[in-house]
Amino acid sequence: MERFAGCVGVDGAKSGWIAAWWSGSALAWQVYPDARMLVESHRDARIIAVDIPIGLCERRGRQADSQARAFVGGKRASSIFSTPVRGILDATSQPEASRRHRDIDGRGFGAQSFAILPKIRQWDELLSGDARARQCVREIHPEVSFAALNGGQGHGLVDPKRTFAGAEARVALLADVFGRDAVMALVRSVPVRQAATDDVLDALVALWSAGRIASGCAGSLPAPVVPDAKGLPAAIWY
Numbered sequence: 001m002e003r004f005a006g007c008v009g010v011d012g013a014k015s016g017w018i019a020a021w022w023s024g025s026a027l028a029w030q031v032y033p034d035a036r037m038l039v040e041s042h043r044d045a046r047i048i049a050v051d052i053p054i055g056l057c058e059r060r061g062r063q064a065d066s067q068a069r070a071f072v073g074g075k076r077a078s079s080i081f082s083t084p085v086r087g088i089l090d091a092t093s094q095p096e097a098s099r100r101h102r103d104i105d106g107r108g109f110g111a112q113s114f115a116i117l118p119k120i121r122q123w124d125e126l127l128s129g130d131a132r133a134r135q136c137v138r139e140i141h142p143e144v145s146f147a148a149l150n151g152g153q154g155h156g157l158v159d160p161k162r163t164f165a166g167a168e169a170r171v172a173l174l175a176d177v178f179g180r181d182a183v184m185a186l187v188r189s190v191p192v193r194q195a196a197t198d199d200v201l202d203a204l205v206a207l208w209s210a211g212r213i214a215s216g217c218a219g220s221l222p223a224p225v226v227p228d229a230k231g232l233p234a235a236i237w238y
Contacts, residue, residue: 001022001178003211003214003215004021004022004207004210004211004214005022005046006044006045006046006047006214007021007022007045007046007047007048007049007207007210007211007213007214008020008021008042008045008047008048008049008207008210009021009049009140009203009204009205009206009207009208009209009210010038010048010049010050010051010203010206011050011051011142011195011199011200011202011203011206012051012052012116012119012199013031013194013195013196013199014193014194014195014196014199015031015033015193015194015195016031016032016033016034017031017032017033017034017035017038017050018030018031018190018194018195018199018200018203019031019032019038019041019042019048019203020186020200020203020204020206020207021042021207022178022207026182026185026186027178027182027183027185027186027204029186029189029190029200029203031190031194031195034122035050035119035122035123035126036122036126039126039130039133039137043132045136046136046214047136047137047138047210047211047213047214048133048136048137048138048210049137049138049139049140049206049207049209049210049213049237050123050137050138050139050140050206051139051140051141051142051202051206052116052119052120052123052139053065053083053084053120053139054123054124054127054137054138054139054232054233054234055139055226055227055228055230055232055233055234055235056083056084056085056086056089056120056124056228056230056232056234057083057085057086057228057234058085058086058087058104058228058229059085059104059105060085060105061082061083061107062082062083062234063221063222063226063234064083064139064221064222064226064234064235064236065080065081065082065083065236067221067222067236068080068141068143068144068221068236070153071144071147071148071153071154071156071221071238072143072144072147072156073147073153073154073155073156074154074156074158075156075158076143076147076156076157076158076160077143077156079143080141080143080144081110081112081113081116082107082113083120084097084101084109084113084117084120085101085104085105086124086228086229086230087100087104088100088101088104088109088117089117089120089121089124090121091114091117094109094110094111094114097109097114097117098110098114123137124232127232128230128232134232138209138210138213138233138237139233139235139236139237140205140206140209140210140236140237140238141236141238142161142201142202142205142206143156143157144221144236144238145205145206145208145209145238146170146173146205147238148209148219148238149173149174149176149177149205149208150173157169157170161198161201161202162196162198166198167197167198167201170198170201170205171183171184171187171201173205174201174204174205174208177208178204183201183204186200186204187200187201209237209238212237212238213237218237218238219237219238220235220236220237220238221235221236221237221238222235223235
């Protein structure tokens with residue numbers, strides 16, 4: 001598993017962020033309470049691939065989001081939420097966020113999107129002030145990565161990730177990369193109170209994408225990458 005050396009896959013979880021990486025002959029994991037602690041704990045990483053929007057627009061939607069929906073296709077395309085405009089990152093309530101988003105962009109901002117706003121802010125603040133983190137952190141979306149692993153554009157998985165069929169489909173794809181025993185050992189080792197099974201599988205597919213990014217064979221949506229006003233890359237890698 002040399003291709004995963006120095007690579008970390010990250011997904012949001014109940015208690016913070018779950019990170020997965022290949023350690024010797026097995027998959028390892030750790031849950032971190034915030035983005036800064038995670039990055040500090042993996043300062044030697046070549047690539048940290050995280051399921052969170054990074055480059056943000058001042059107004060209008062990102063090319064990354066619309067292209068990701070087209071890449072995944074089918075019902076699972078709706079799981080890719082629109083990224084907020086930068087001007088609402090400090091909003092403290094969903095009604096406030098929605099009102100301000102509509103004033104800036106003409107679109108409201110829903111409750112599901114608002115729920116991850118503090119996590120988006122965490123990574124935006126970290127990357128804005130940490131040059132080393134900017135070098136190694138990349139945005140991924142698990143549904144895009146699973147579609148890529150499943151055959152590419154238009155091959156998004158049909159079953160939702162929290163269903164038994166959806167979990168089985170994701171485990172099967174990851175087993176082809178890491179081995180079924182390693183995948184199941186990791187899933188069993190993570191207490192549900194810290195991270196749900198779907199979070200663990202999403203962190204693993206993020207690790208798969210991290211390996212592709214590190215080896216130079218990953219794709220991005222859009223291509224070429226479009227930076228935001230702060231110079232952060234507004235792209236989803238897979």
